[in-house]
Amino acid sequence: MPGKMTELEHYINQQRTEPDNYTPVFYRLQHEEQYVDLLALLKNNPHIRVYDEIYSQLRELMKIRNPTKRLTEEESEQKIREYVGTTPIHAVGVWVYYPWSHRVVHIVDEKDFIELRTSRNKQKITDEEIALLNSKKIGIIGLSVGQSIALTLAMERVCGELRLTDFDKVELTNMNRIRTGIHSIQVHKVIIAAREIAELDPFIKVVIFKDGATEENLDDFFTKGGNLDILVEECDGIDIKILSRMKAKALGVPVVMDTNDRGMVDVERFDLEPDRPLLHGFIPDIDLKSLRGLTDAEKLPIFRPMVALDDMSERMKYSLGQIGKTITTWPQLASSVVLGGAVVTDTCRRILLDHFKSSGRYYVDFEQILV
Template identity: 65%
Template sequence: MTIKDRVQQEKQQEQVYQPVFYRLKDKTQQQALEELVSAHPYIRVYDEIISQLRELVKSLHPTKRLTEEEIEVAVKEHVGSTPLEQYGVWVYYPWIHKVVHIVDEEEFILLRTSRNLHKITAEERDILRKKKLGVIGLSVGQSIALTLVMERLCGEIRLSDFDALELTNMNRIRTGIHNLSIPKVIIAAREIAELDPFVKVVCYTDGATEQNLDDFLTKDGQLDILIEECDGIDIKIISRIKAKALKMPVVMEMNDRGMLDIERYDLHPDYPMMHGLIPDIDPLKLKHLSNEEKVPILGPMVGMQDMSPRMKYSLSEIGKTITTWPQLASSVVLGGAMVADTCRRILLNQLQSSGRYYVDFDKLIS
């Protein structure tokens, strides 16, 4: 196979982001996995089920410091008569050509979240695994999505972005150069699957549009929180109109001075959209504006008068020395943490307020 042929083959896989599960107690699935690995010798197989079972039995006996011999006995008792290769589930990741043997869903979640206890209680964990979250915009949104999943704050996450990864995006999107030109939502969805294959991921590779927003917000169950991180002013407004009608909370982080917006339409249905800062204008007329044309309209909405001096200067340089507004990795990672923490508290009914808040390092650390 030539390099050109291989490139074409990989292009056909660009939209794949869902792992495939094989449970070998089912002879049909066992045969399918064996045929897959046999037919594709470049697939790498990882089997560390014993280390997971050792962790599991230790977590099930927290009051006792087990010896190596006791751990070995406990693992054998836990597994019983089931052959080790049939225990748990084998997960195939087509985009990286890897098969990984892991404990099945309930034990996986128990282990994945064991270091959260008791900052997140077992009861809270079980509440959170039923939640559905949606992220529009996968630049700042990628950090947010991955942090939500690492803390396991949901059982389903919907991702929306129309853009593909460019080299200039990699100043703040954590990924490898092999992912250039792959849709941002697919990159995020794949990383989520590699972190936790049991979290349901739904991708909207066309981005959020007036036509698909109802689907994004409500299909197969309404979102518990909308996280809005898109560049389009029209979608910023339209998504809020729809979220408000559905009494759905909206969270947004602006990537400058740690600015965080919370709009609790679930608790306060009459709360003004974006705190009353949205202009009285038809959002559909804003769709095709250039970045330079967006600035005077977007300014009041995002608190331009309170922006950092360097961000203000950068906005004045759009179309002159830069093509769009800058974002820094440190701010993006901070945004992921802020939004995840805020969403967790909203989902667990520990936070009821709406408003605009700042975690400004320049003021906090000086």
């Protein structure tokens, strides 16, 4: 047995730490140098898996472009031939390499990809609205609750750019509400979310901040590459809750927050109400430096009005009283977190399309709706 353990330890020690790569690589084979680069990649890395289902995408593209007629197989093939023209089928669209999963995927290029990806959104979201949303930038602070929000925003394609910030890495205890596999333990939460978004839609721009939101990087988070259109705030740090709202108010950026209890969503329209008090006036007059490093139990009295603790569910109130006794932090359920992803995405879309103009606190409380 000792000999076997030594051998196992040898293989364990041979494993390389996974790089924090989350950006896909594009190869457009109409360009000879990119064709050569892709061939070299595949030749030097025979373990890479190749997925080429371009014909399926082209058939779907022809189908959605001809909604009034059920195309026969021959008609579909004819339209594909007209679409492709003289371009070899392997050079149609773009090949996308995902280095973290060792996959290369052949897809139609960005314009056609977005048309296909959003075709089932119409007419609940119009073509004009889809194009407008593609120009929008949303920032998310906190990737526990925020992960579900980020993925739902990307899935519905409510924006063209997401900025994600969280300093934390995944632990097994996080996986009651964070969608990932056990191989992701000790991987940054922002990396996990960015990778899943890239695998869903490689054309959505994702910018990450692995150090979390800090006083030093909030300017870049809000403004680098263009101002945010919406801030989604889901962090535990009271100082950052306040600082990020101060920055949002100064820039006229609306803030949306989900508390993942009773389906409560908080909206602050600093874009429409520049003089609106932060968090509806519930933020205490306190030195921000004194808020850093507080335990969850120490945060509770300050958090209470800020996140409407007195209006939370009975089980949540009881749980909060158990912090430091039977539990180490406040609970978060997958069902509540996923609901938050849906409610925040819907709210953000309607804000960006100028369909929703209010500030306030709103509830989608299943215990009140389903009785």
